[in-house]
Structures are given as structure tokens and as C-alpha cells.
Amino acid sequence: MKFLPLIWAALWRKKARTIFTLLSILIAFLLFGMLQGVNAAFSATIDRANVNRLMVTSSTAFTESLPYSFMAQIAQVPGVALVSHQSWFGTYYQDPKNFVFSFAADPAGLIKLYPEVHLPSEQLDAWVRTRTGAVIGSDLAKQYGWKIGDRVPLHSVIWTKAGGSSDWTFDIVGIYTTPDNPGRGNRFFFNYSYFDEARAFDKGRVGWYVVQVRDPRASAEIAAAIDKLSANSTDETETKTEKEFQQSFLKQIGDINFIVTRILFAVFFALLFATGSSLMQSVRERVPELAVLKTVGFTDGAVLWLVLAESLLLCVLAAVLGLAAAAALFPALKETIGVVTLPPVVIVEGVVIAVLLALATGLLPAWRARQLNIVDALAGR
Amino acid sequence: MPAIVSLRDVTKRYTRGKQSVEVLHALNLEIQAGEFVALMGPSGSGKTTLLNLIGGLDTATSGEVTVAGVRIDNLSGGQLAKWRSRHVGFVFQFYNLLPQLSAERNVELPLLLTSLSAAQRKKNVQTALAIVGLTDRATHKPAELSGGQAQRVAIARALVSDPTLLVCDEPTGDLDRATADEILGLLQYLNREQGKTIVMVTHDPKAAEFASHQLYLDKGKLVDQSTKAVA
Numbered sequence: 001m002k003f004l005p006l007i008w009a010a011l012w013r014k015k016a017r018t019i020f021t022l023l024s025i026l027i028a029f030l031l032f033g034m035l036q037g038v039n040a041a042f043s044a045t046i047d048r049a050n051v052n053r054l055m056v057t058s059s060t061a062f063t064e065s066l067p068y069s070f071m072a073q074i075a076q077v078p079g080v081a082l083v084s085h086q087s088w089f090g091t092y093y094q095d096p097k098n099f100v101f102s103f104a105a106d107p108a109g110l111i112k113l114y115p116e117v118h119l120p121s122e123q124l125d126a127w128v129r130t131r132t133g134a135v136i137g138s139d140l141a142k143q144y145g146w147k148i149g150d151r152v153p154l155h156s157v158i159w160t161k162a163g164g165s166s167d168w169t170f171d172i173v174g175i176y177t178t179p180d181n182p183g184r185g186n187r188f189f190f191n192y193s194y195f196d197e198a199r200a201f202d203k204g205r206v207g208w209y210v211v212q213v214r215d216p217r218a219s220a221e222i223a224a225a226i227d228k229l230s231a232n233s234t235d236e237t238e239t240k241t242e243k244e245f246q247q248s249f250l251k252q253i254g255d256i257n258f259i260v261t262r263i264l265f266a267v268f269f270a271l272l273f274a275t276g277s278s279l280m281q282s283v284r285e286r287v288p289e290l291a292v293l294k295t296v297g298f299t300d301g302a303v304l305w306l307v308l309a310e311s312l313l314l315c316v317l318a319a320v321l322g323l324a325a326a327a328a329l330f331p332a333l334k335e336t337i338g339v340v341t342l343p344p345v346v347i348v349e350g351v352v353i354a355v356l357l358a359l360a361t362g363l364l365p366a367w368r369a370r371q372l373n374i375v376d377a378l379a380g381r
Numbered sequence: 382m383p384a385i386v387s388l389r390d391v392t393k394r395y396t397r398g399k400q401s402v403e404v405l406h407a408l409n410l411e412i413q414a415g416e417f418v419a420l421m422g423p424s425g426s427g428k429t430t431l432l433n434l435i436g437g438l439d440t441a442t443s444g445e446v447t448v449a450g451v452r453i454d455n456l457s458g459g460q461l462a463k464w465r466s467r468h469v470g471f472v473f474q475f476y477n478l479l480p481q482l483s484a485e486r487n488v489e490l491p492l493l494l495t496s497l498s499a500a501q502r503k504k505n506v507q508t509a510l511a512i513v514g515l516t517d518r519a520t521h522k523p524a525e526l527s528g529g530q531a532q533r534v535a536i537a538r539a540l541v542s543d544p545t546l547l548v549c550d551e552p553t554g555d556l557d558r559a560t561a562d563e564i565l566g567l568l569q570y571l572n573r574e575q576g577k578t579i580v581m582v583t584h585d586p587k588a589a590e591f592a593s594h595q596l597y598l599d600k601g602k603l604v605d606q607s608t609k610a611v612a
Contacts, residue, residue: 002493002499002502003493006482006486006490006493009479009481010481012481013480013481288477291477292477292478292490293490294462295436295438295465295477296465296466296471296494297462297463297465297467297494298462298494299458299459299462299463300458300459302494374439375433375438378438378473378477
């Protein structure tokens with residue numbers, strides 16, 4: 001600690017340069033925090049996927065619907081404990097920017113298949129009884145100030161009613177919570193029966209099936225058996241575990257991990273040169289001062305560590321500030337990715353990268369400082 | 382009095398590119414403890430090289446260099462650095478203070494290598510600054526000090542770890558006559574009152590008059606040595 005004032009003073013010898021270097025590292029780590037945070041949030045979504053559940057979609061495309069009649073056939077497949085279905089609704093509330101994650105679903109099946117969704121039984125009963133009833137996540141309720149008893153109009157960008165209108169009205173009858181998965185509290189579920197009766201086209205079909213298996217170790221055999229049901233038909237299915245389904249769904253957006261990794265690699269590669277040249281310049285300017293340190297008794301190794309410590313202080317300080325900024329801004333992404341806090345693992349990764357960056361950029365100037373010959377340095381050679 | 386500096390057949394050769402230049406030729410020298418020696422001679426005569434060898438900043442090509450009872454020509458780089466921190470204080474022509482540090486932080490530098498507590502370091506720094514008469518400028522940075530004040534800070538830094546030997550390379554070369562005389566008076570005080578052994582390189586005959594002994598170096602050899610009575 002007694003060397004800290006010396007290291008700190010050396011760091012701020014050229015204030016403007018240090019501030020710009022610090023800002024460039026800070027911004028890089030802000031970007032790292034945000035992008036890696038999104039990446040980690042998506043990975044967590046995949047990791048949370050239930051191993052007992054299979055997703056049955058059209059083999060042609062995820063967006064293609066399947067016949068409702070498959071449900072009974074799937075239920076007969078050995079090893080299947082439960083089957084239900086959902087359909088993507090695609091709506092917004094009042095303004096297109098107020099996008100709502102909405103699904104037509106079978107109330108009883110949904111609650112049985114997703115035990116992580118907590119809905120009071122009287123609200124489930126009300127949902128079953130109410131044709132236009134809908135249950136919403138607690139985050140969505142908070143976002144729009146919706147409460148039980150409200151009548152909510154939604155505009156579908158896909159589905160028109162038999163009369164040609166795309167405006168649908170629902171009665172909020174329940175508000176669910178997902179304590180173990182806070183990111184899922186922004187969904188809107190409503191009765192499939194209302195949806196199927198009212199829509200103008202594609203009647204008698206569903207978006208996808210969700211299947212609960214008795215033994216997850218038999219998932220592959222059960223998936224094959226389900227797909228066999230529709231083999232060579234116009235509605236061939238593709239059955240995956242929920243984890244595989246989440247992964248393939250996210251890949252439709254893009255390989256998030258691949259994109260994030262490449263962007264961050266480019267950013268840190270550029271940063272390596274920017275910070276490295278800044279530190280090198282700083283050491284070049286301080287050759288006589290470093291020689292004085294050696295003159296008064298600092299060993300070559302001590303001078304090396306002093307320069308490395310400067311690099312560490314600069315990189316870790318900037319990284320911590322950048323990650324703190326990312327943590328402060330991260331809640332703004334809640335509506336997009338459903339996660340409200342920057343995963344701690346991202347902060348730990350960030351600090352480790354900052355240390356590696358400091359070592360990578362500081363080693364060369366530190367080595368140069370170590371190798372300084374006192375006589376030559378004092379003589380300005 | 383015992384010799385605090387002893388050089389036996391010391392040769393120093395520099396190689397610059399393909400050229401090898403011998404700067405000091407089989408030089409022999411003894412400096413007694415408590416002496417204030419002025420090392421004079423024309424440019425290129427090897428004064429600073431000799432000073433660097435005595436101060437352990439450079440190593441001889443051949444010969445023996447013994448300072449404060451230690452054969453420093455045998456020491457490794459790390460050992461030499463530790464030896465310097467204990468035995469030698471350096472004063473340079475251009476002060477060589479760290480511009481980003483205050484006067485007291487500059488003076489404290491050699492003490493950072495000791496096991497002294499922060500309070501002890503502070504006390505020693507204050508004592509050193511008091512000796513050079515700069516207690517009131519302790520928090521000032523070098524850019525806020527005059528040349529004479531900056532050199533006093535450099536002397537305080539050289540003194541703070543109570544070294545055996547003070548090595549001064551043209552300590553007044555960058556100062557006007559009056560300020561130079563003040564600095565030389567201070568060095569003389571340190572020699573006479575504090576018992577510090579001082580070796581000073583200078584071009585200035587007036588500066589050399591403050592020393593107790595004058596040595597003349599020409600083309601890498603001591604050509605004449607006159608002893609001046611201590612005033």
C-alpha cells in the first residue's frame with residue numbers, strides 16, 4: 001500500500017491521456033457488461049429449461065401450425081404424461097412499440113405443465129370459466145397497471161377475427177408469478193377456445209405442443225415416437241427437448257454467443273493496442289524518472305512491478321466503472337430479455353479480463369522499464 | 382581515518398556500436414571517511430564515469446571497487462540496488478525529482494524500500510527537509526519550486542536514509558552563483574557538521590573550493606591531486 005501514492009501519481013502524470021485511456025477501457029467494459037449480460041441471460045434461459053418437457057413443432061418451420069387433432073394421438077404415445085398446446089398471438093397494446101408476449105393456451109394444461117408458474121386456484125378457475133379470460137405475468141401487470149377485472153384491448157399483427165378486425169378484447173382474471181424465474185413474468189395467456197372460435201383462418205390448428213414425459217431419460221425415444229405419428233404427412237413434426245427448442249429459437253434471432261464473442265474480441269483486440277501504446281508512451285516519457293527510482297535503490301524487479309501495477313490499477317479501475325455502469329443500465333433491457341440484474345458471473349468475468357488486459361498491455365512497457373540502464377537513462381541515451 | 386572509497390586498477394571501457402572506448406585506465410584512488418572531495422577535469426575526462434562507479438550505478442570493466450567496506454564490483458544488479466539504497470545518496474545537476482510528486486513524497490522515495498512505518502517515514506522526511514531548510518515547501522511540487530529549492534529537495538532525498546556517502550554530479554551546474562554558493566554551503570555543512578563523506582563532480586573551480594580535497598582527472602587518469610586545508 002505504501003507504493004500506492006507513487007503508482008497513482010505516475011498514472012495521472014498526463015491527465016488527459018489517462019482520462020481518454022480510462023474512458024476507452026470503461027466503454028469497452030460497459031459494452032462487455034451489456035452484451036455478455038444478454039448472452040448470460042439467454043444461456044440462463046436455456047439452462048432453466050425443464051428436462052421433463054418436449055416441444056413439438058412443425059418440421060417445416062417453427063411458425064407453421066399443427067392440427068389440433070394431434071393432441072390426442074400424442075397423449076397415447078407411451079411415456080407421455082401430459083400434453084398441452086400454445087399458439088403465438090403477436091400483439092401490441094395501443095401502440096406498436098408496446099409489444100406484448102401473448103399466447104393462446106389451454107388453461108388447465110398450461111398450469112399443470114408449468115409448475116413454476118404460480119397462479120391461485122380461484123384465478124385458474126375463473127380463467128377456465130371465462131371465455132375471454134386472460135392471465136398475465138406480474139411484471140406485465142405492473143408495466144401497464146393492469147389488474148384483475150380490467151378489460152384489455154390488444155391489436156394482433158397476425159390474427160384477424162371473422163369480422164375482419166384485428167382488435168381483440170380480453171378480461172384479466174388472474175395474475176401469475178414465477179418466483180424461480182423472474183424473467184418470465186411478462187407473458188399474456190388467454191383461452192385457446194376463444195381464439196380458435198373467433199379467428200378468421202387456420203381454425204383447428206395450434207402453434208406447438210408441449211409434452212411432459214414420465215422419464216426424461218426416455219426423451220429421445222418418445223420424441224422419435226411422436227414424430228413418427230406424422231411421418232410422410234403434410235404436417236410432419238419435429239420434437240425436441242425444451243432446452244434444444246430454446247437453443248434453436250434463440251438461434252433464429254442469431255447465434256448470440258457467436259456474435260457477442262466476436263464483437264467483444266474485436267473490441268478488446270483494439271483496446272490491447274490502444275492501452276498498450278498509451279502505457280508504452282508513458283514509460284518512454286518517464287525514462288529519467290524510472291532511472292532515478294533505480295538510482296535510489298529500486299531493483300529492476302521492483303520497477304517492473306510498479307509499471308505493471310499502474311497498468312493493473314488503470315485497467316481494473318476502468319473495468320469496474322464500466323461494469324458498474326452496465327449494472328446500472330441493465331434493468332433497461334428488462335422488457336427485451338426479461339432479466340433485471342446483471343448476472344454476477346459477468347462481473348467476475350469482466351474483472352478477470354481486466355487483469356489479463358492489464359498484464360498483456362503492461363508487460364512490454366514494464367519489461368522495458370526493468371531493462372533500463374541507469375547510466376544511459378540519466379544521460380538521455 | 383579508514384578509506385571509505387577504494388579503487389584498485391579500475392578500468393572502464395564502453396562499447397558504442399563497433400567502437401570500444403576506454404574511459405578510465407587502471408585507476409587507483411582512496412577517499413577517507415569524512416572527506417569532501419571535488420572531482421574536476423575537462424569534459425570527457427571520465428569524471429561522471431568514476432562517480433558512477435563509486436556510487437554503484439555502473440560496474441567496472443576490471444579492477445576492484447570497494448565502498449563502505451563492500452566489494453561492489455562483485456555484486457549482482459539486485460544486490461547493488463539494495464546496497465545503494467543503504468549506503469549512497471545521489472544529487473544530480475538537474476535535480477531529477479519526480480514532477481508528479483510533492484517535495485515530501487520525493488524525499489520519501491528511498492524510505493519506501495525500508496521497513497519503516499508511515500509515521501517514521503514522515504518524521505525522517507521532516508527531519509531531512511528541516512536540514513535543508515525547506516519544511517515550509519514540503520507539499521509543493523517540483524514545478525512550484527525554484528532551482529535552488531528543487532536542489533535542496535534532491536539533497537534531502539539523498540540524506541533521508543542517512544547514507545554513508547553522498548555522490549553529487551555537478552550539483553550547482555544549473556544554478557546561478559548565489560544559489561550555487563548556498564547549495565555548496567549546505568553540502569559543506571553536511572560534511573563538517575553531519576560527518577557525511579561527499580564526492581562531487583564539478584567543472585567550477587569556485588565550487589571545488591568548498592571541498593576539502595580536489596582531484597583532477599584527465600583522459601581517464603588522475604593526473605594531479607592537491608590537498609586543501611579544511612577551513
